[in-house]
Amino acid sequence: MTAITAERPFSAPLFGHPADFAGTGQLLRLVLRRDRVVLPLWTLVLGLMPAFQLISVRDLYTTQEQLDSFARTTAASPALLAMYGPVFQNTLGSIGTWKAGAMYSMIAIATVLTVVRHTRAEEESGRAELVGATSIGRFAGLTAALLVAFGGSALAGVLCALSLAATDVALAGSVAFGAALAASGIVWAAVAAVTAQLSTSARVARGLAFAVLGTAFALRAAGDAGNGVLSWFSPLGWCLQIRPYAQERWWVLLPLATVAVLATLVAYGLLGTRDTGSGLIAQRPGPAAAGPDLGGPGGLAWRLQRGSLLAWTIGFGLYGLMIGGAVNSIGDMIGDSGAITDLVVRMGGSESLEQSFIAYAVAMLAAAASAYSISAVLRLHDEETSGRAETTLAAAVGRVRYAAGHLGIALLGPVLALTVAGAAVGIVYGAATGDLGAKLPRTVAAALVQVPAVWVLTGVAIALFGLAPRFAPVAWGVLSTTIVLFFVGSLDGLPQWLVDLVPFVHPPKLPGAEFHITPLLWLLAVAAVLTGAGLLGYRRRDLR
Numbered sequence: 391m392t393a394i395t396a397e398r399p400f401s402a403p404l405f406g407h408p409a410d411f412a413g414t415g416q417l418l419r420l421v422l423r424r425d426r427v428v429l430p431l432w433t434l435v436l437g438l439m440p441a442f443q444l445i446s447v448r449d450l451y452t453t454q455e456q457l458d459s460f461a462r463t464t465a466a467s468p469a470l471l472a473m474y475g476p477v478f479q480n481t482l483g484s485i486g487t488w489k490a491g492a493m494y495s496m497i498a499i500a501t502v503l504t505v506v507r508h509t510r511a512e513e514e515s516g517r518a519e520l521v522g523a524t525s526i527g528r529f530a531g532l533t534a535a536l537l538v539a540f541g542g543s544a545l546a547g548v549l550c551a552l553s554l555a556a557t558d559v560a561l562a563g564s565v566a567f568g569a570a571l572a573a574s575g576i577v578w579a580a581v582a583a584v585t586a587q588l589s590t591s592a593r594v595a596r597g598l599a600f601a602v603l604g605t606a607f608a609l610r611a612a613g614d615a616g617n618g619v620l621s622w623f624s625p626l627g628w629c630l631q632i633r634p635y636a637q638e639r640w641w642v643l644l645p646l647a648t649v650a651v652l653a654t655l656v657a658y659g660l661l662g663t664r665d666t667g668s669g670l671i672a673q674r675p676g677p678a679a680a681g682p683d684l685g686g687p688g689g690l691a692w693r694l695q696r697g698s699l700l701a702w703t704i705g706f707g708l709y710g711l712m713i714g715g716a717v718n719s720i721g722d723m724i725g726d727s728g729a730i731t732d733l734v735v736r737m738g739g740s741e742s743l744e745q746s747f748i749a750y751a752v753a754m755l756a757a758a759a760s761a762y763s764i765s766a767v768l769r770l771h772d773e774e775t776s777g778r779a780e781t782t783l784a785a786a787v788g789r790v791r792y793a794a795g796h797l798g799i800a801l802l803g804p805v806l807a808l809t810v811a812g813a814a815v816g817i818v819y820g821a822a823t824g825d826l827g828a829k830l831p832r833t834v835a836a837a838l839v840q841v842p843a844v845w846v847l848t849g850v851a852i853a854l855f856g857l858a859p860r861f862a863p864v865a866w867g868v869l870s871t872t873i874v875l876f877f878v879g880s881l882d883g884l885p886q887w888l889v890d891l892v893p894f895v896h897p898p899k900l901p902g903a904e905f906h907i908t909p910l911l912w913l914l915a916v917a918a919v920l921t922g923a924g925l926l927g928y929r930r931r932d933l934r
Contacts, residue, residue: 410662413526417534421508425538431867432500433542435874436493437549440567442877444486444557457485464488469715472611475621475630483559483635487567494629495607497546497571498578501539502599505582508535511592515776519666532583532661536654539579547572563635570629573646577625578603580653587660590669592772597697604705611712625649687787691795695766699799702762703807706755710811713751714818714833717744745902748815748836753894755811756840757873759804760847764865766800767851771862780933789929797852797921804844812837832901839900842913843893847872849920856924856931 422429451457461480464470477488509532512518518531551568555561578599585598606624613621614630621627625646632642660670770793773779783792816833820826851865876892889895893916896909 410527410529414530414533433546437546440490441553443490447486468615469712472615475614478633479636483563494574497575501575501579502582504539506595510586510595543572543575566638567634570632577650580650583657588671687792688795695799706807706811707814710814714815717819749899752837760844763800763848764851770796808837836900839897842910845917846893849917852924853920856927
């Protein structure tokens with residue numbers, strides 16, 4: 391006899407049964423416990439950085455004439471408009487938070503990583519299926535992840551508004567900036583919730599979300615550098631169009647809220663139509679036999695990581711082009727402010743403003759290269775927690791040899807990305823000055839001299855993975871703290887011993903400063919010790 395059972399009707403979140411959300415509180419507590427370090431860290435960093443930026447501008451631009459000169463220079467530079475957007479009003483608040491607009495993209499990255507980590511990554515590892523076999527509802531996991539991402543974004547926005555208001559700028563503008571920051575995080579968390587339903591791979595889900603984010607950034611950059619029309623097709627452009635401290639446009643929060651609500655509803659709808667562990671994008675069947683490039687762990691690592699390396703390298707090249715276009719505007723932007731000139735010279739280690747700007751810019755690119763390197767190392771962690779590493783190691787492959795493939799990409803990938811970025815800076819800068827032959831090798835050298843500092847952060851990630859795999863994601867916290875210390879330390883806001891803990895302050899500040907190899911050797915030694923300790927720990931410990 392064949393029993394016929396009625397198929398359970400689809401239930402959207404607004405009309406679904408309460409059982410679909412059963413256990414949300416339990417999973418919420420679990421998510422908060424797992425993110426007890428990372429969540430407060432990115433909330434504090436993103437919430438306080440705009441205030442630090444505004445304070446630095448307040449101390450450096452002391453007259454209205456200097457603010458006016460800054461705004462005029464920015465408006466005349468397509469590269470600066472593409473990187474940061476327009477200055478809407480020549481006031482301290484508007485100019486002080488101009489560069490802090492990058493926080494809209496940074497909080498987007500944080501919420502995308504948070505949502506995918508607690509949704510698709512849980513399904514990929516099999517833990518979601520085990521949890522789903524209990525009385526936990528099918529929407530509980532997604533709801534818990536979104537609550538954490540939404541809550542973290544809201545807290546960052548509130549902290550941002552309060553810290554900005556404490557600097558004695560207009561309260562309305564401070565609230566507007568905080569609201570825009572929170573809205574950006576919420577929108578991109580909802581977008582990540584949608585992409586998490588599309589693929590069976592957490593890596594692909596992150597990649598899809600970041601592809602949408604990259605498209606939004608490109609539209610915003612092209613629009614702000616042009617007539618502004620394309621900016622209105624980008625949520626990142628909407629955040630800027632709220633215009634904090636420049637006759638705030640509160641109504642722009644409405645389309646941001648609309649996109650967040652619609653994307654959230656779509657995510658729940660897609661989740662309700664699929665089975666746990668499945669995705670709506672069908673995986674292509676692989677070839678019957680492996681190609682020659684998959685003959686060892688190195689080839690496997692390359693196959694897994696080549697897509698992200700290509701994307702990062704293209705991004706570095708594009709950003710290098712924008713930096714090269716902005717170099718010639720740095721003198722006009724600073725004007726006759728001796729304080730700003732002294733600051734730029736101190737940060738860049740050269741009497742030349744252009745060379746100092748390049749040195750500081752490539753140091754920030756090195757921090758971004760560290761983010762790629764850490765993500766490449768943590769791919770090892772993902773392979774282990776998903777069980778795929780155990781399958782590979784069951785063959786005649788040693789652990790160190792298996793890890794070496796991924797670590798080689800983690801170490802050499804930043805070299806490629808920084809080379810491309812340095813070349814892009816040199817090509818644009820050299821073409822503008824008519825001295826391409828001299829500028830290009832110097833900017834490439836300025837970028838490559840940062841590689842040992844990047845490898846120190848890579849070594850931290852390797853050490854955490856090998857010695858304390860539970861805390862491997864803390865490498866992101868180390869990087870975030872390093873960036874904050876580097877930024878604040880550049881403004882003379884920290885004791886020197888604390889600034890000295892930042893790897894990026896030690897390489898020679900090329901192209902203007904004198905080259906010294908000693909600090910590079912020390913950085914390489916630290917990186918080697920951390921890497922060796924991590925590999926030794928990985929070889930001796932049990933797989934998770």
